[in-house]
Amino acid sequence: MEFRLALIGFGVVGRGFTEILVRKQEYLQRKYGLKVKYVGICDIKYGSVVSHEGLDPAKALETVKSGGTLEKHLNGVKGLNALEFIELSNADVVVEATWTNLEVGEPGLTHIKKALNAGKHVITTNKGPIALAFKELDSLAKSKGVKLLFSGTVMSGTPSIRTLIRGLAGCYVSEVAGILNGTTNYILTKMEEGLSFNEALRDAQLRGYAEADPTMDVDAWDPAAKIVILANIAFGSDIKPKDVIREGIRNVTLDNIKDALRRGKRVKLVARAWIDDGGIRAKVTPEEVDVNSFFGQVGGTVNAVMYRTDSLGDVYLIGRGAGGEEAGQAVLADLIELTL
Amino acid sequence: MEFRLALIGFGVVGRGFTEILVRKQEYLQRKYGLKVKYVGICDIKYGSVVSHEGLDPAKALETVKSGGTLEKHLNGVKGLNALEFIELSNADVVVEATWTNLEVGEPGLTHIKKALNAGKHVITTNKGPIALAFKELDSLAKSKGVKLLFSGTVMSGTPSIRTLIRGLAGCYVSEVAGILNGTTNYILTKMEEGLSFNEALRDAQLRGYAEADPTMDVDAWDPAAKIVILANIAFGSDIKPKDVIREGIRNVTLDNIKDALRRGKRVKLVARAWIDDGGIRAKVTPEEVDVNSFFGQVGGTVNAVMYRTDSLGDVYLIGRGAGGEEAGQAVLADLIELTL
Numbered sequence: 001m002e003f004r005l006a007l008i009g010f011g012v013v014g015r016g017f018t019e020i021l022v023r024k025q026e027y028l029q030r031k032y033g034l035k036v037k038y039v040g041i042c043d044i045k046y047g048s049v050v051s052h053e054g055l056d057p058a059k060a061l062e063t064v065k066s067g068g069t070l071e072k073h074l075n076g077v078k079g080l081n082a083l084e085f086i087e088l089s090n091a092d093v094v095v096e097a098t099w100t101n102l103e104v105g106e107p108g109l110t111h112i113k114k115a116l117n118a119g120k121h122v123i124t125t126n127k128g129p130i131a132l133a134f135k136e137l138d139s140l141a142k143s144k145g146v147k148l149l150f151s152g153t154v155m156s157g158t159p160s161i162r163t164l165i166r167g168l169a170g171c172y173v174s175e176v177a178g179i180l181n182g183t184t185n186y187i188l189t190k191m192e193e194g195l196s197f198n199e200a201l202r203d204a205q206l207r208g209y210a211e212a213d214p215t216m217d218v219d220a221w222d223p224a225a226k227i228v229i230l231a232n233i234a235f236g237s238d239i240k241p242k243d244v245i246r247e248g249i250r251n252v253t254l255d256n257i258k259d260a261l262r263r264g265k266r267v268k269l270v271a272r273a274w275i276d277d278g279g280i281r282a283k284v285t286p287e288e289v290d291v292n293s294f295f296g297q298v299g300g301t302v303n304a305v306m307y308r309t310d311s312l313g314d315v316y317l318i319g320r321g322a323g324g325e326e327a328g329q330a331v332l333a334d335l336i337e338l339t340l
Numbered sequence: 341m342e343f344r345l346a347l348i349g350f351g352v353v354g355r356g357f358t359e360i361l362v363r364k365q366e367y368l369q370r371k372y373g374l375k376v377k378y379v380g381i382c383d384i385k386y387g388s389v390v391s392h393e394g395l396d397p398a399k400a401l402e403t404v405k406s407g408g409t410l411e412k413h414l415n416g417v418k419g420l421n422a423l424e425f426i427e428l429s430n431a432d433v434v435v436e437a438t439w440t441n442l443e444v445g446e447p448g449l450t451h452i453k454k455a456l457n458a459g460k461h462v463i464t465t466n467k468g469p470i471a472l473a474f475k476e477l478d479s480l481a482k483s484k485g486v487k488l489l490f491s492g493t494v495m496s497g498t499p500s501i502r503t504l505i506r507g508l509a510g511c512y513v514s515e516v517a518g519i520l521n522g523t524t525n526y527i528l529t530k531m532e533e534g535l536s537f538n539e540a541l542r543d544a545q546l547r548g549y550a551e552a553d554p555t556m557d558v559d560a561w562d563p564a565a566k567i568v569i570l571a572n573i574a575f576g577s578d579i580k581p582k583d584v585i586r587e588g589i590r591n592v593t594l595d596n597i598k599d600a601l602r603r604g605k606r607v608k609l610v611a612r613a614w615i616d617d618g619g620i621r622a623k624v625t626p627e628e629v630d631v632n633s634f635f636g637q638v639g640g641t642v643n644a645v646m647y648r649t650d651s652l653g654d655v656y657l658i659g660r661g662a663g664g665e666e667a668g669q670a671v672l673a674d675l676i677e678l679t680l
Contacts, residue, residue, distance in 0.1 A: 020510070020651065028510065157652045159507030166506055166680075167499030170360070170368065170672040294658060297637055311360060311669035312497045315659040318634060320652055329651035332510040340506075340680075 001339040002035040006050075006089040006120075008082055008111055009097035010043035010064060013125050013152070016324030017095065017331040018057045024332075032336050040076070042085040044098075047071030049078055052090045082107065086114045093338065095331055096124040102216070102225050102241055105129040116140045116148065123334040125152030125327045131225035135238045149337060152330030154180060154226045155303045158319030159333065164233055168307060168315065173234040175274040175308035180226040182301030182321045183210045183217035184249050184269045189299045191257050192266070197250065209301060209322075219248035220284040223271040227282050231273035234307070237280040239273075245283035252286050260288050266296050274308075294318065341679040342375040346390075346429040346460075348422055348451055349437035350383035350404060353465050353492070356664030357435065357671040358397045364672075372676050380416070382425040384438075387411030389418055392430045422447065426454045433678065435671055436464040442556070442565050442581055445469040456480045456488065463674040465492030465667045471565035475578045489677060492670030494520060494566045495643045498659030499673065504573055508647060508655065513574040515614040515648035520566040522641030522661045523550045523557035524589050524609045529639045531597050532606070537590065549641060549662075559588035560624040563611040567622050570645070571613035577620040579613075585623035592626050600628050606636050614648075634658065 007014050021028070021036055028034040038055045042048035047069045049055060055074055063073040071078045080088060082098075094115035098108050105128035112129050115122050116137065124130065129137065130150045141148035154160045155178075164173070179185050186209050190200035201218065204210035216222045224244040231239055249269055257267050265288040273282035289295040294316050298304045303321030308314050320326050347354050361368070361376055368374040378395045382388035387409045389395060395414055403413040411418045420428060422438075434455035438448050445468035452469050455462050456477065464470065469477065470490045481488035494500045495518075504513070519525050526549050530540035541558065544550035556562045564584040571579055589609055597607050605628040613622035629635040634656045638644045643661030648654050660666050 024510070027512075032509070157511075158655055159503060162507045163499060163503060163657075166677070167502045167673065169372070169676040170364070170669060171497075172367075291632075292637060294634060294637055297632060297634055311665045313660050315498055315657070317503075317655070317657055319655040325651045329511060333507065336509040337506070 001033055002037065003093045003335065003338065004037050004039045004091045005093045005095060006040040006086070006091035007038065007095045007097065008042045008085070010041050010046050010060070010070070011097065012324035013097040013327040014043070014095070015061060015064065016328030017097070018061055020325065020328045020332055022058045022061065032339055034336060034339050036335070039091050040085060040089045041070055042080070042082050043070065047078065048080050048085050049074045049076040050080060050085060050088050051076030082111055083114055086111065086118060091120055093121045093123060093335065096122060096126055098126060100126055101128045102131060102221050105132040109133060112137060113140065116144055116146060119144050119146060121147045121338055123149045123331050125150070125330060127153045127225045127229065131228045131241050134229065134232050147338060149334035151334050152327045154229050155305060155319065155321040156323060156326035157329035157333070158303060158317065158321060160230065160305045160317055161233065162333065163317050164230065164307060168309060168312070171309040171311055173307050173309050175272070176227065176230045176234050176305065177270055177272040178227065178230070178305035179268055179295060179298050179303055180223040180271045180305065180321065181217055181220070181269060182303055183214070185298065186301045187218070188249060188252065188257070188267055188269065191252070191254060192261065194254070196254060197252065218250055220246045220269060223269065223284045227271035227273050227284060230305070231280060231282055234273070235275060235280050239280050239282060243282060245285065247285045249286055264291050265289060266291055268295055268298070270295065341373055342377065343433045343675065343678070344377050344379045344431045345433045345435060346380040346426070346431035347378065347435045347437065348382045348425070350381050350386050350400070350410070351437065352664035353437040353667040354383070354435070355401060355404065356668030357437070358401055360665065360668045360672055362398045362401065372679055374676060374679050376675070379431050380425060380429045381410055382420070382422050383410065387418065388420050388425050389414045389416040390420060390425060390428050391416030422451055423454055426451065426458060431460055433461045433463060433675065436462060436466055438466060440466055441468045442471060442561050445472040449473060452477060453480065456484055456486060459484050459486060461487045461678055463489045463671050465490070465670060467493045467565045467569065471568045471581050474569065474572050487678060489674035491674050492667045494569050495645065495659065495661040496663060496666040497669035497673070498643060498657065498661060500570065500645045500657055501573065502673065503657050504570065504647060508649060508652070511649040511651055513647050513649050515612070516567065516570045516574050516645065517610055517612040518567065518570070518645035519608055519635060519638050519643055520563040520611045520645065520661065521557055521560070521609060522643055523554070525638065526641045527558070528589060528592065528597070528607055528609065531592070531594060532601065534594070536594060537592065558590055560586045560609060563609065563624045567611035567613050567624060571620055571622055574647070575615060575620050579620050579622060583622060585625065587625045589626055604631050605629065606631055608635055608638070610635065
């Protein structure tokens, strides 16, 4: 199957995806019959180019790597904003990989609506729109007869969402719990080694795991959005990030961590959603978990999720939860799903 | 989507599946648009009944539970052997859930071929035919334009195969490793508590985890078949169970286990397949794994698998690996996949 693909956002995720696609071109065609033609790239920093005949994604990567802009080095229609870009594009798949905003979901939310309304499949790694408006977007996609896929929004390429939707198809899920934020898990792991919260945070920032403003992670907004996404799939609910009881790790002290370890426990920032008297509850809080448990063994930036099911008991999926290549792989798996 | 389903094998798996289907009928129709009409059940013990108009699966369950035979209590054409049963059936899906034979794959292998040749989708939980003849059966299914699904052959309902095929779609996998046999893992866990191999085996037999003749498990034939199935999917290879280096747990002593524990290790029966100089290697052997690792935390009858990938590093899936309801759930997930 051949797709005409338009990419919005040529940052870490958009480039990570493009790199995989360029590298695996032949393999993807042989194994999945997948061919991809880039018909546009749009980025707030590198400019936008639309070409119905196709762009060279390898050239786009080189251009940006060598400090150039897409508008200067690629051929096509230039200077469009994202909405004009979608409108003018002949893409059948739009990949939305702009930055995350958990308050209003913009600009991703508008991009996704625009693309779905234009009858295009949408693949996104953008947590904001999915956490805030999954039900609405899912209905819109269905009414237009197109797919909305968003694997990369939770645990990046580690297939937490596909496992829930496909792997556990037919199960009743009564609870979802996870270590869904690698940055805070890294900080907590470093604190076990004796670093203070501030030292561990600085270490995470130096390694690029934490942002200069770390509030999305340490105040648990990011895992709150992720548990909302998983809960709404698992339970068919429509909860929002503001419904999540949320306590980050700023108040976790070295003493808390040492004391827990003495009792065979580790402090982890656990996101949890469950069915309670007909309602859906969700929270993200520091929890003490047994060292001798799967969550207890999740160290550093690794992520994990547990689905509590009727027929299978507890099912765990564990793997990396961030990174450009990892998110790119999530987009690729979604694209392959469109061929099936 | 409505399926006419014929079931071969009304043992633990066939009944486990049927129970879920009866219980979740409304839910499955609402959530997946899935409707199932049983048009035949065939069992070596309970007899066979074919009815193009449909059988009542709840009545079939009750009949067997109260000690009756299907031939006596259900209406339809009776007395057919499995091949005549497939031939006469108007099913579009055949579920093959007879017993496992890892030497020649029969009678499942012949059933599956017959059904595929008749243009019917096949869902099976039967390891033998898939371990011995996946490539041939997969080609046959493709040439007939039908699907061959076999989730339940490895880790039962815990979606090890769907994660590999769908969840990790697009990844290169260079190694697969797993604790794929719950019986031996249970025995090894009990030996950590101080039981001898023979005591632990007897305990597993009393609980129904091990057969009277435990050789499939303790001599590692079962996990060898499973690692073959996973390897052939992961690597596109065509290795056979006889290609697997195989050492069971009969020679693991209490001293081995205690000595390992003193060094922070646990003895686990690990199945492993990997790419080595262009060839595919596979083995199932007792290995010492760190207590502080995901495999080290897999106790009792729980199963686990690890996929080593290019874009995501190591991805772990952990859950139950046996049981009638678990295998029934695997069949159900496969059936839902047919609707997608």
